[in-house]
Amino acid sequence: MRWPDGVLSSGISCGIKPDGAHDLGVINFEEPIPWAGVFTLNAAAAAPVVWCREHLGAPVRAVVVNSGNANACTGAAGAAAVVATTAAAAAIASCDPHEVLVASTGPIGIPLPVGSIENALPAAMASPGPEVEAFAGAITTTDTVIKTSSHAAGAATVVGVAKGAAMIAPNMATMLAFLATDAAADAGLLHAALAPAVGRTFNRISIDACESTNDSVFLFATGSAGRAHPDDLAKAVEAVCADLAEQIVRDAEGAGKFVRIRITGAPTEESAAAAGRAVAASALWRAAVGGGDPNWGRVLSALGAADRSLDMSRISLWIGGVPLFIDGEPIGGSSDAAATMAADEIVVDCALGSGHGAAEVLSADLTEEYVRLNAEGTS
Amino acid sequence: MRWPDGVLSSGISCGIKPDGAHDLGVINFEEPIPWAGVFTLNAAAAAPVVWCREHLGAPVRAVVVNSGNANACTGAAGAAAVVATTAAAAAIASCDPHEVLVASTGPIGIPLPVGSIENALPAAMASPGPEVEAFAGAITTTDTVIKTSSHAAGAATVVGVAKGAAMIAPNMATMLAFLATDAAADAGLLHAALAPAVGRTFNRISIDACESTNDSVFLFATGSAGRAHPDDLAKAVEAVCADLAEQIVRDAEGAGKFVRIRITGAPTEESAAAAGRAVAASALWRAAVGGGDPNWGRVLSALGAADRSLDMSRISLWIGGVPLFIDGEPIGGSSDAAATMAADEIVVDCALGSGHGAAEVLSADLTEEYVRLNAEGTS
Numbered sequence: 138m139r140w141p142d143g144v145l146s147s148g149i150s151c152g153i154k155p156d157g158a159h160d161l162g163v164i165n166f167e168e169p170i171p172w173a174g175v176f177t178l179n180a181a182a183a184a185p186v187v188w189c190r191e192h193l194g195a196p197v198r199a200v201v202v203n204s205g206n207a208n209a210c211t212g213a214a215g216a217a218a219v220v221a222t223t224a225a226a227a228a229i230a231s232c233d234p235h236e237v238l239v240a241s242t243g244p245i246g247i248p249l250p251v252g253s254i255e256n257a258l259p260a261a262m263a264s265p266g267p268e269v270e271a272f273a274g275a276i277t278t279t280d281t282v283i284k285t286s287s288h289a290a291g292a293a294t295v296v297g298v299a300k301g302a303a304m305i306a307p308n309m310a311t312m313l314a315f316l317a318t319d320a321a322a323d324a325g326l327l328h329a330a331l332a333p334a335v336g337r338t339f340n341r342i343s344i345d346a347c348e349s350t351n352d353s354v355f356l357f358a359t360g361s362a363g364r365a366h367p368d369d370l371a372k373a374v375e376a377v378c379a380d381l382a383e384q385i386v387r388d389a390e391g392a393g394k395f396v397r398i399r400i401t402g403a404p405t406e407e408s409a410a411a412a413g414r415a416v417a418a419s420a421l422w423r424a425a426v427g428g429g430d431p432n433w434g435r436v437l438s439a440l441g442a443a444d445r446s447l448d449m450s451r452i453s454l455w456i457g458g459v460p461l462f463i464d465g466e467p468i469g470g471s472s473d474a475a476a477t478m479a480a481d482e483i484v485v486d487c488a489l490g491s492g493h494g495a496a497e498v499l500s501a502d503l504t505e506e507y508v509r510l511n512a513e514g515t516s
Numbered sequence: 517m518r519w520p521d522g523v524l525s526s527g528i529s530c531g532i533k534p535d536g537a538h539d540l541g542v543i544n545f546e547e548p549i550p551w552a553g554v555f556t557l558n559a560a561a562a563a564p565v566v567w568c569r570e571h572l573g574a575p576v577r578a579v580v581v582n583s584g585n586a587n588a589c590t591g592a593a594g595a596a597a598v599v600a601t602t603a604a605a606a607a608i609a610s611c612d613p614h615e616v617l618v619a620s621t622g623p624i625g626i627p628l629p630v631g632s633i634e635n636a637l638p639a640a641m642a643s644p645g646p647e648v649e650a651f652a653g654a655i656t657t658t659d660t661v662i663k664t665s666s667h668a669a670g671a672a673t674v675v676g677v678a679k680g681a682a683m684i685a686p687n688m689a690t691m692l693a694f695l696a697t698d699a700a701a702d703a704g705l706l707h708a709a710l711a712p713a714v715g716r717t718f719n720r721i722s723i724d725a726c727e728s729t730n731d732s733v734f735l736f737a738t739g740s741a742g743r744a745h746p747d748d749l750a751k752a753v754e755a756v757c758a759d760l761a762e763q764i765v766r767d768a769e770g771a772g773k774f775v776r777i778r779i780t781g782a783p784t785e786e787s788a789a790a791a792g793r794a795v796a797a798s799a800l801w802r803a804a805v806g807g808g809d810p811n812w813g814r815v816l817s818a819l820g821a822a823d824r825s826l827d828m829s830r831i832s833l834w835i836g837g838v839p840l841f842i843d844g845e846p847i848g849g850s851s852d853a854a855a856t857m858a859a860d861e862i863v864v865d866c867a868l869g870s871g872h873g874a875a876e877v878l879s880a881d882l883t884e885e886y887v888r889l890n891a892e893g894t895s
Contacts, residue, residue, distance in 0.1 A: 181820030181828055210813045210828070212845035245813025246846055350817050420799065420882075421890055428891025434589045434624025438729050441560030449560055449589070466591035467625055503799075505884035511800055512807025 138269045138285045141294050141319035143167045143359035145265035148275025151257030153205035153243070153250060160205040161254060162275035163226070163261045164315060169196030169236050170359055173327035175335045177352035183209035185239040186353060188219045194324050197357065198236040201226050201258070202276050202313065204300070208241040208249040209350035218251035225255045229262045240313050240353050242278055242300060273298040276313055279390050279510065286380035290373035293320035293362035297377040301385030312339065314354040314381055320370050321360035330367070331356045334375035338382040341410055342499045343417035354378070386499040391507030394426055395482045396500040402451075403494035408444070412489065413498030415443030423503035426483060431474035433461045436485060451490030457483060464490075517648045517664045520673050520698035522546050522738035524644035527654025530636030532584035532622070532629060539584040540633060541654035542605070542640045543694060548575030548615050549738055552706035554714045556731035562588035564618040565732060567598045573703050576736065577615040580605050580637070581655050581692065583679070587620040587628040588729035597630035604634045608641045619692050619732050621657055621679060652677040655692055658769050658889065665759035669752035672699035672741035676756040680764030691718065693733040693760055699749050700739035709746070710735045713754035717761040720789055721878045722796035733757070765878040770886030773805055774861045775879040781830075782873035787823070791868065792877030794822030802882035805862060810853035812840045815864060830869030836862060843869075 140146060143166060151161040174193060176186050185208055201222055208215045223237040230237070241249065273283035277300045284299040299314035322330070335354050356374060365373075387395050398416050403409035416422060419439035425432035433454050441447055450465035457477025459470050477483070519525060522545060530540040553572055555565050564587055580601055587594045602616040609616070620628065652662035656679045663678040678693035701709070714733050735753060744752075766774050777795050782788035795801060798818035804811035812833050820826055829844035836856025838849050856862070 178824045179817060179820040180824050180826035181816045207813075210816045210841065210846060214845075244811075245817055246811070246841070247813075248846070350813075350820065420886075424887050424890035427887065430891065432624075434586075434626075434729075437560045437589045438558060438624055441558040441729065445557050445559050447559035462589065462625070466593075467589060467627070503887055503890075505887045507799075508803050508806065508882055508884045508887055511803035511882075512809065 138287055138296065139267045140269055140296050141317050141359055142361045143319065144317045144357070145267060146269060146272035147261050147265040148271035148273070149257060149261050151203070151261070152253040153203055159275035160203055161257050161261050162202040162272040163258070163265065164200040164272060165230065165262065165265050166198055166357065166359065169198050169232070170357055171322065171324040171327060172197050172355060172357045173324055173331045175332055175354045177349060179350050181210055181350045183207050183241055183351045184211060184215035184219045185241045186351060187216070188223070189238050189240070189353060192235060192238065195235060197238050198232040199226050199230050200238045200240065200315065200355070201254070202240045203254055204242050204276050204278050206241060206243040206247055206249050207245045207351050210246040211248055214248055218249040221251050222254050225258050226262065229259055238355070240351070242276065242313055242351050245350055269296065269298050276300045281388055284381050284384040284388070286377045288373040288376040290318060290320055291365040291369040293318055293365045293370070295373040295377045297381050299381040299385060301388060312352055312385055314339070314378070316355065316374060316377055317357040317359065318370065319359050319362035320365035321363050322358045322365070322370060326367060326370070327356050327358055330371040330374045334371065334378045337375060338378035341413065341496060342382045342386050343414055383499060386501055389501040391504050391510045392501030393504055394502040396426055396502065397482065397484045398498045398500060399484065399486045400489065401486070401495045402489040402491055404492040405494040406496055407494070409494040409496035410498065412440055412443060412487065413496055415439050416485065417498050417500035420503055423500070426478070426502035427504045429475065429478040431456045431461065431471055431478050433474070436487065437462065440487065447489070448491065453488045453490070455486040517666055517675060518646045519648055519675050520696050520738055521740045522698065523696045523736070524646055525648060525651035526640050526644040527650035527652070528636060528640050530582070530640070531632040532582055538650070538654035539582055540636050540640050541581040541651040542637070542644065543579040543651060544609065544641065544644050545577055545736065545738060548577050548611070549736055550701065550703040550706060551576050551734060551736045552703055552710045554711055554733045556728060558729050560589055560729045562586050562620055562730045563590060563594035563598045564620045565730060566595070567602070568617050568619070568732060571614060571617065574614060576617050577611040578605050578609050579617045579619065579694065579734070580633070581619045582633055583621050583655050583657050585620060585622040585626055585628050586624045586730050589625040590627055593627055597628040600630050601633050604637050605641065608638055617734070619730070621655065621692055621730050624729055648675065648677050655679045660767055663760050663763040663767070665756045665763070667752040667755040669697060669699055670744040670748040672697055672744045672749070674749070674752040674756050676760050678760040678764060680767060691731055691764055693718070693757070695734065695753060695756055696736040696738065697749065697752070698738050698741035699744035700742050701737045701744070701749060705746060705749070706735045706737055709750040709753045713750065713757045716754060717757035720792065720875060721761045721765050722793055762878060765880055768880040770883050770889050771880030772883050773881040775805055775881065776861065776863045777877045777879060778863065778865045779868065780865070780874045781868040781870055783871040784873040785875055786873070788873040788875035789877060791819055791822060791866065792875050794818050795864065796877050796879035799882055802879070805857070805881035806883045808854065808857040810835045810840065810850055810857050812853070815866065816841065819866065826868065827870065832867040832869070834865040
């Protein structure tokens with residue numbers, strides 16, 4: 138897949154990952170361009186997140202991304218590493234350090250070996266290309282596949298690359314995503330397209346309910362394709378975000394099954410999303426999914442724990458299309474539902490009977506493999 | 517251990533548990549006595565919880581408890597099963613059905629085989645004894661040991677029995693607890709002793725952050741020992757609750773390690789408890805504990821995700837007494853901390869630097885065994 142015109146990228150190894158896998162990616166723009174960003178709300182936000190937030194609204198020439206180290210909870214040294222990285226990249230790109238953005242992903246609390254990045258940046262920035270794949274590979278951690286997506290926005294295009302894996306929870310998944318378009322748009326228009334799209338996509342996926350320190354979604358606009366209609370741009374941005382979010386859940390660390398939780402009949406769309414997130418966050422329900430057990434009682438329990446005003450007598454629930462609980466009454470059907478749980482993708486429908494709000498949350502099962510991976514401290 | 521004078525109990529098999537293990541317990545009082553109760557706030561509260569809430573304030577003669585089935589999310593049939601159970605017990609005890617309380621624990625959403633309870637109640641209530649053990653055993657689910665505790669309240673005594681295992685989260689743990697005292701106290705005084713004690717004990721333990729449909733804590737008072745000073749009673753009730761809560765965490769389903777999370781320097785005691793619960797709920801941190809990894813970054817990330825206004829530059833963190841992060845800066849020490857993680861009990865201290873609120877939350881690690889147990893749908 139190719140970036141829009143005016144965007145080049147690269148991905149190489151700089152030596153942060155002990156196995157020599159690629160761990161340094163750079164995106165270059167031909168000239169300073171407008172961008173928008175949405176970031177984690179975690180108070181322990183990583184040093185690169187702090188830097189990018191401070192530079193919101195100012196044009197950008199390059200983005201430096203490392204995997205294998207989150208540069209989070211790293212104190213003053215972490216902030217200094219960001220300054221050193223942006224200075225090194227700016228020297229190569231002949232721009233101001235404040236025109237360079239940074240993002241990191243990997244284990245938390247380990248000093249970033251910034252010398253490795255400084256040493257490797259000249260090679261990384263020497264011959265960037267129009268293809269996304271090398272960059273997409275360099276930003277992965279425990280991802281098993283790269284995540285890319287592209288959608289048209291009128292005559293323009295929106296292209297996106299993401300990494301996911303674990304520590305995935307709303308606001309946002311532990312994830313980095315980089316979207317670029319050749320549509321002409323200023324930072325305000327880009328933010329107007331990006332923020333609601335993130336709300337409806339990346340903020341509606343949940344793997345382990347752990348909001349990370351590094352979540353960042355960027356949208357860059359080169360402008361070479363001219364103005365797109367704002368609605369076309371917003372739709373294309375949301376389509377790319379939705380596609381990347383679903384790819385992240387399908388490649389969730391240690392997960393075996395993909396779970397689509399559809400909530401209808403909530404007072405508002407936001408309360409529907411909150412109900413879906415509560416189900417997605419239930420360790421007991423997720424463990425049942427892993428075991429192929431259509432344990433709908435754990436779904437109801439998660440809903441009732443999250444919203445104590447819920448009227449159980451109005452609730453109906455289906456798993457795999459099989460009705461299990463209708464208007465507050467269990468109606469059998471668990472053996473039919475169990476048959477649907479053997480599939481790789483499981484759909485849970487909950488009708489709350491309290492309004493017209495609806496939302497879909499994407500989630501995964503809880504597996505012994507997830508526990509094993511995260512006991513080893515790889516992320 | 518013996519109940520206070522005037523309290524008798526029993527435990528037998530009524531056939532709900534397929535393996536024939538004891539699953540029916542009854543507590544009898546010589547005459548109707550005052551009691552207090554604190555119950556789950558889950559909107560999907562089980563039928564027995566609904567019954568007990570409706571009878572708060574009225575005297576009680578007997579309590580019927582079954583394990584192996586939660587009678588939760590069971591609709592009208594579940595409510596009818598409670599009516600049938602209380603009627604059957606009342607007929608045997610020659611009292612009013614409204615003087616009988618009920619509690620259930622086990623899988624959710626499965627019709628309660630109430631006929632088995634009705635058939636077995638005559639035998640269960642035929643020859644109750646003053647010892648707690650048979651009752652304590654009959655109310656267990658995946659508990660590996662019974663939980664009992666006793667503390668003096670002046671000349672009186674408070675005795676408690678609990679079951680725990682999984683689905684353990686604040687407000688409250690999935691658990692049932694039955695406390696009885698021979699102190700003389702009315703329902704109001706009992707509630708004044710019980711509610712804050714539950715807030716400081718059962719609401720500060722967390723295994724899997726899944727609040728259950730059945731959580732109930734009862735405190736009964738026979739009065740045979742005469743008046744106790746309210747402070748003595750409150751202290752004894754809290755001591756018994758604290759003891760039982762810790763026993764529940766030490767016997768948590770699938771857990772290998774006991775984790776004590778101590779938060780200091782929070783604006784209030786409640787915000788300290790909330791911070792502790794957020795750490796206790798982090799699947800990533802708990803998986804790290806299981807792997808013996810002192811991954812303090814995951815602790816900070818959990819704190820920062822739960823309270824977005826946290827000032828990281830004021831935070832200090834120790835694991836096993838080893839300083840790892842002081843006033844916002846990582847200071848090494850992970851290998852020393854790793855050595856302390858080999859112990860069965862792990863202590864995490866977080867000083868938030870924002871006030872004088874302190875609280876302790878008890879928790880456990882996340883293990884492959886937990887996932888295996890809960891994939892099998894046993895609870």
